[in-house]
Amino acid sequence: MKEDYYKTLGVSKDSSAADIKKAYRKMAIKYHPDKNPGDKAAEEKFKEAAEAYDVLSNPDKKARYDQFGHQAFQNGGAGFGGGMNMDDIFSQFGDIFGGGFGGFGGFGNSQGRRVLKGKNMRVRVDLTLEEIFNGVEKKIKLKRKVLASGVTYSSCSQCNGSGQVTRVTNTILGRMQTSTTCPTCSGAGQAIENRPSGSDINGMILKEELVTIPIPAGVPHDLQLKVTGKGHEAPGNGINGDLLVLVNELSHDKLEREGDNLHYQLYISMPDAILGTYKVIDAISGKLKIKIHPGTQPGKINRLRGKGMPSINGYGTGDLVVHINVWTPKTLDKKQKEFFESMKENEHFEPKPEKSEKTFFDRVRDMFS
Ligand SMILES: [Zn+2]
Numbered sequence: 001m002k003e004d005y006y007k008t009l010g011v012s013k014d015s016s017a018a019d020i021k022k023a024y025r026k027m028a029i030k031y032h033p034d035k036n037p038g039d040k041a042a043e044e045k046f047k048e049a050a051e052a053y054d055v056l057s058n059p060d061k062k063a064r065y066d067q068f069g070h071q072a073f074q075n076g077g078a079g080f081g082g083g084m085n086m087d088d089i090f091s092q093f094g095d096i097f098g099g100g101f102g103g104f105g106g107f108g109n110s111q112g113r114r115v116l117k118g119k120n121m122r123v124r125v126d127l128t129l130e131e132i133f134n135g136v137e138k139k140i141k142l143k144r145k146v147l148a149s150g151v152t153y154s155s156c157s158q159c160n161g162s163g164q165v166t167r168v169t170n171t172i173l174g175r176m177q178t179s180t181t182c183p184t185c186s187g188a189g190q191a192i193e194n195r196p197s198g199s200d201i202n203g204m205i206l207k208e209e210l211v212t213i214p215i216p217a218g219v220p221h222d223l224q225l226k227v228t229g230k231g232h233e234a235p236g237n238g239i240n241g242d243l244l245v246l247v248n249e250l251s252h253d254k255l256e257r258e259g260d261n262l263h264y265q266l267y268i269s270m271p272d273a274i275l276g277t278y279k280v281i282d283a284i285s286g287k288l289k290i291k292i293h294p295g296t297q298p299g300k301i302n303r304l305r306g307k308g309m310p311s312i313n314g315y316g317t318g319d320l321v322v323h324i325n326v327w328t329p330k331t332l333d334k335k336q337k338e339f340f341e342s343m344k345e346n347e348h349f350e351p352k353p354e355k356s357e358k359t360f361f362d363r364v365r366d367m368f369s
Pocket of ligand 1: 156157158159160161162163164182183184185186187188189190
């Protein structure tokens with residue numbers, strides 16, 4: 001049985017939006033994973049509070065919850081269902097802990113001070129099919145923002161490092177105290193102390209670095225990989241941004257990829273189709289010998305199990321699908337022409353497709369089954 005959302009946040013049904021926000025902020029700080037590393041119970045509380053706040057902070061969802069309870073969000077109805085992930089929860093924090101800082105993202109920590117995060121970087125890597133098949137380490141030159149050597153930071157003098165400033169205003173109801181994000185440091189609690197010449201306002205410089213990007217075997221085209229911490233650095237005690245790598249698969253001159261399967265167009269001569277032979281093809285996993293049976297029809301498909309691409313999830317390997325095409329000669333000499341003329345009425349050259357000769361559509365269906 002799921003706990004009542006109001007109970008989760010410790011508020012009553014007639015609490016104001018501001019009270020609900022305040023209650024959630026308190027819970028989020030208390031149960032924040034940074035403050036309770038490895039504590040599963042705290043993480044559960046953290047998630048439950050986020051879920052409750054997600055509903056109770058939204059007037060529409062709140063109204064439905066007040067009327068129907070948890071029932072309101074079941075059966076796949078529009079709105080909330082099945083818990084929130086950590087990314088959802090942290091994206092909610094912008095609203096709870098205040099806005100941005102000169103080009104840096106951030107999130108609140110237990111002191112209400114914001115931890116600065118460096119910007120993410122994005123690159124695209126071109127990969128051959130062979131590189132994707134084997135997995136590869138790509139080295140790429142990047143210009144990252146890093147701390148200039150010799151830069152130092154000190155506690156912000158306006159907020160003494162807390163990231164928050166307190167204002168006292170006199171109103172007719174008495175003195176009111178409000179806390180807001182420190183305007184000098186934008187909540188970071190730090191100020192630059194020694195800025196080396198040539199560095200920017202945050203004490204950072206652009207530095208070219210050779211970054212190694214591990215590419216796992218079987219990555220699909222257009223996949224975005226994340227290399228944690230290899231984006232721009234953040235000033236002060238911040239954490240690095242991430243490097244987001246977009247996979248760009250280059251086209252191959254022989255093979256075509258379809259998921260984990262590879263397709264190969266094999267052309268054989270008419271005599272080979274009639275008499276049968278062996279063909280060696282350059283598959284990605286190495287050379288493969290293919291048997292061509294006597295009387296092979298054009299369009300026949302040989303499916304070689306496990307000779308395709310490795311699955312990125314580690315679940316086996318795709319297939320190599322060899323499509324057999326029979327090459328019809330376009331020019332013949334006199335003798336050849338006479339031979340085929342003489343075969344025109346020959347019963348062996350008469351098309352007699354058997355039931356067992358699958359149609360093109362049957363074969364396509366087989367291929368995807
Ligand atoms: Zn400050």
